[in-house]
Structure formats: structure tokens, C-alpha cells
Amino acid sequence: MTSPRAEAGCGPLGLLGGTFDPIHLGHLRLAEEAREALTLDGVRLIPAGEPPHRAAPSSTAADRLAMARLAIAGNPRFEVDDGEVRASRKSYTVLTLERLRAELGADRPLVLILGADAFEGLPGWHRWQALFDLAHIAVANRPGYAPHGRRWPAVLSAELDAACRDRHSTDPADLRAAPAGRVIAFDMTPLAISASHIRDLIGAGTSPRYLLPDSVLDYIDLHHLYR
Ligand code: ATP
Numbered sequence: 001m002t003s004p005r006a007e008a009g010c011g012p013l014g015l016l017g018g019t020f021d022p023i024h025l026g027h028l029r030l031a032e033e034a035r036e037a038l039t040l041d042g043v044r045l046i047p048a049g050e051p052p053h054r055a056a057p058s059s060t061a062a063d064r065l066a067m068a069r070l071a072i073a074g075n076p077r078f079e080v081d082d083g084e085v086r087a088s089r090k091s092y093t094v095l096t097l098e099r100l101r102a103e104l105g106a107d108r109p110l111v112l113i114l115g116a117d118a119f120e121g122l123p124g125w126h127r128w129q130a131l132f133d134l135a136h137i138a139v140a141n142r143p144g145y146a147p148h149g150r151r152w153p154a155v156l157s158a159e160l161d162a163a164c165r166d167r168h169s170t171d172p173a174d175l176r177a178a179p180a181g182r183v184i185a186f187d188m189t190p191l192a193i194s195a196s197h198i199r200d201l202i203g204a205g206t207s208p209r210y211l212l213p214d215s216v217l218d219y220i221d222l223h224h225l226y227r
Pocket residue numbers: 017018019020021025026027030113114115116117118119140141142143191192193194195196197
């Protein structure tokens with residue numbers, strides 16, 4: 001279930017999926033800077049229940065969902081979608097986008113927000129070519145994946161390049177003109193923060209404070225996660 005506020009408009013709605021194990025400031029800045037740069041109505045964060053492309057998460061889906069909710073508390077432009085956590089199947093993005101299309105209608109522009117690392121892995125995703133029919137894709141730089149000065153689309157594999165060649169846009173207005181199908185890159189403040197680094201810090205008994213919201217760190221401490 002989601003709160004209705006970011007749903008209220010009919011402009012583009014951002015979608016940020018992730019394992020969020022745990023959610024951190026890289027995720028939140030990605031969502032915030034996408035919202036501003038692309039003039040999105042809001043952003044739905046969608047924690048994966050069973051992420052298909054990686055090892056099982058270190059914390060439960062219920063914990064990751066709870067941490068995501070804590071992280072966005074008080075921000076009326078963000079909301080958390082628990083659909084992937086509640087579904088008892090692998091969290092394929094194409095299935096989530098089909099669900100959201102059915103929920104939000106054929107005309108609402110949807111914008112799938114991806115860090116550069118996730119975007120580069122797109123050809124490995126289930127029915128990845130169908131994603132372009134369901135949503136626009138917005139790609140942000142991420143330290144280590146699209147090094148400064150080496151700008152997208154120079155980072156694309158031949159397969160991804162072929163799929164994106166006629167979809168490339170540099171104008172956020174294009175995202176309002178159609179419900180899906182464009183690919184746009186945007187810059188965000190480079191933040192070399194990752195969930196795996198945070199898990200490593202906690203596992204080593206060192207502090208991850210200020211890499212993630214205090215409310216999320218308090219939850220981690222209370223529930224003894226990542227030790
Ligand atoms: P892990 O370290 O466990 O692999 P992660 O920090 O990469 O996790 P995910 O939940 O896998 O987090 O990422 C969800 C989405 O957020 C992906 O599209 C990813 O590219 C993006 N993302 C995560 N961290 C950043 C960051 N620091 N800057 C930009 N994008 C990010």
C-alpha cells in the first residue's frame with residue numbers, strides 16, 4: 001500500500017527499486033535529485049522482496065521495508081510501495097511495472113530511476129526489452145561506474161546501446177509527452193555510498209553514521225542487524 005500524496009498528480013511518477021539492505025543517503029539523494037532534475041510529481045521507492053540478480057539480502061524483507069519507511073518519513077513527495085515484498089515470487093521489475101501500469105493507467109508517465117551500475121546490467125534482467133514499453137528510464141551517474149568525464153551513453157554495451165539509440169533524450173519535457181519509452185541521463189551529487197559498505201562497517205564494529213538516516217541506524221541497532 002502507498003500513501004496517496006505523491007500519486008495525486010498526473011505528471012511523471014518516479015520509481016526507484018532496490019534491495020535497500022539497508023536504505024542509505026545514496027538512494028535518497030538519487031530519488032531527490034531525480035525528482036528535481038526531471039520534475040517528477042514524486043518518487044515511489046520499491047524494496048525488492050526476493051531480488052533475482054544477487055545473493056539473498058542480509059536482512060529480511062520486513063526489515064528492509066521498515067527501514068525504507070523510516071527513511072522517507074515526513075517527505076510527502078516520497079512513498080514506499082510494498083508490492084514486491086508482499087508478492088511471493090522473485091521481484092522482477094517488468095512484473096512490477098505491469099502491476100503499476102494496471103494501477104495507474106496507460107497514460108501516466110512512469111520513470112524508472114536507475115544508478116549507472118544497475119542500468120549497465122539491464123540486458124541481464126528478465127524481459128528487459130519490455131521495460132521500455134512500460135516506463136521511461138532515467139540513469140544517474142554513480143561513482144565507480146560512470147567516472148567523471150566519461151559520460152553516458154559512452155558507457156553502454158553494444159546491446160544496450162542498440163536498444164537505447166532511438167530513445168535518448170536530454171529534455172525532461174519529453175517524459176511528460178509520452179507514458180514510456182525514453183531514456184534520459186541526469187547528474188546527481190556523486191556519493192560513493194553503498195549498502196554493502198555499510199554492512200561491512202557494521203560487521204566490523206565501525207560506525208556507518210551519516211551515511212544513512214539516523215532513524216535507519218537506530219532501527220539497525222535496535223534489531224541487531226548486520227552484526
Ligand atoms: P549493495 O551495495 O548491497 O549492492 P546498493 O547500495 O548498490 O547495494 P541497491 O539497493 O542495490 O543499493 O540499489 C538500488 C538502486 O540505487 C540501484 O539503481 C543503484 O544503482 C542505486 N544506487 C545505490 N546507491 C547509489 C549511489 N550511491 N549513487 C547512485 N545510485 C545509487
